[in-house]
Amino acid sequence: DAKTTQPNSMESNEEEPVHLPCNHSTISGTDYIHWYRQLPSQGPEYVIHGLTSNVNNRMASLAIAEDRKSSTLILHRATLRDAAVYYCILRDRNFGNEKLTFGTGTRLTIIP
Amino acid sequence: EAQVTQNPRYLITVTGKKLTVTCSQNMNHEYMSWYRQDPGLGLRQIYYSMNVEVTDKGDVPEGYKVSRKEKRNFPLILESPSPNQTSLYFCASSYNRANEQFFGPGTRLTVL
Numbered sequence: 001d002a003k004t005t006q007p008n009s010m011e012s013n014e015e016e017p018v019h020l021p022c023n024h025s026t027i028s029g030t031d032y033i034h035w036y037r038q039l040p041s042q043g044p045e046y047v048i049h050g051l052t053s054n055v056n057n058r059m060a061s062l063a064i065a066e067d068r069k070s071s072t073l074i075l076h077r078a079t080l081r082d083a084a085v086y087y088c089i090l091r092d093r094n095f096g097n098e099k100l101t102f103g104t105g106t107r108l109t110i111i112p
Numbered sequence: 113e114a115q116v117t118q119n120p121r122y123l124i125t126v127t128g129k130k131l132t133v134t135c136s137q138n139m140n141h142e143y144m145s146w147y148r149q150d151p152g153l154g155l156r157q158i159y160y161s162m163n164v165e166v167t168d169k170g171d172v173p174e175g176y177k178v179s180r181k182e183k184r185n186f187p188l189i190l191e192s193p194s195p196n197q198t199s200l201y202f203c204a205s206s207y208n209r210a211n212e213q214f215f216g217p218g219t220r221l222t223v224l
Contacts, residue, residue, distance in 0.1 A: 032210055043202050043215035044155065087155070093210045098162055099170055100145065102155035
């Protein structure tokens with residue numbers, strides 16, 4: 001199974017952009033890159049996903065490297081409510097490989 | 113409201129006493145999954161199901177059983193719970209393998 005590597009923790013100042021990196025050097029051509037986050041005392045929630053092109057939604061942007069071996073989740077203007085653990089995972093769209101590995105994620109601290 | 117529900121939310125039990133944690137989704141999702149979360153270990157997948165009557169092991173299936181008799185329900189069964197199964201459990205569902213997962217609120221299980 002393709003795995004991801006993320007820093008254990010990051011800090012950012014409130015109202016500044018945050019770039020959360022994820023390495024996935026063994027990614028296959030059929031893997032989607034998904035990002036989730038888990039706020040304190042809650043279940044994980046979906047943030048964004050992509051395959052090859054950069055993606056934007058109301059929560060964040062996802063920048064995918066040209067070789068797809070890494071990606072970056074961008075929070076354009078961090079707020080205190082963005083303090084959470086962020087998980088980068090790979091999800092194979094091929095039939096027969098449905099196992100998902102979340103890992104330990106990146107704990108993001110927002111400094112007021 | 114589209115949601116994943118789990119019951120119970122909190123459970124304290126004793127070693128060897130069979131228990132079931134229920135999971136239900138109202139979004140007609142095909143894919144459902146169970147995870148456990150432990151400090152320092154992140155989210156680990158226990159079992160998943162790609163559709164009715166189709167289930168498969170995740171990364172940590174030992175000591176657990178699941179069933180998928182109906183599309184909306186995916187119960188997690190602990191036939192003989194042990195203290196090392198004390199954990200926070202999350203159920204999740206998604207429309208298919210490429211789409212975002214929706215997580216339940218979690219079940220905190222303590223086995224004495």
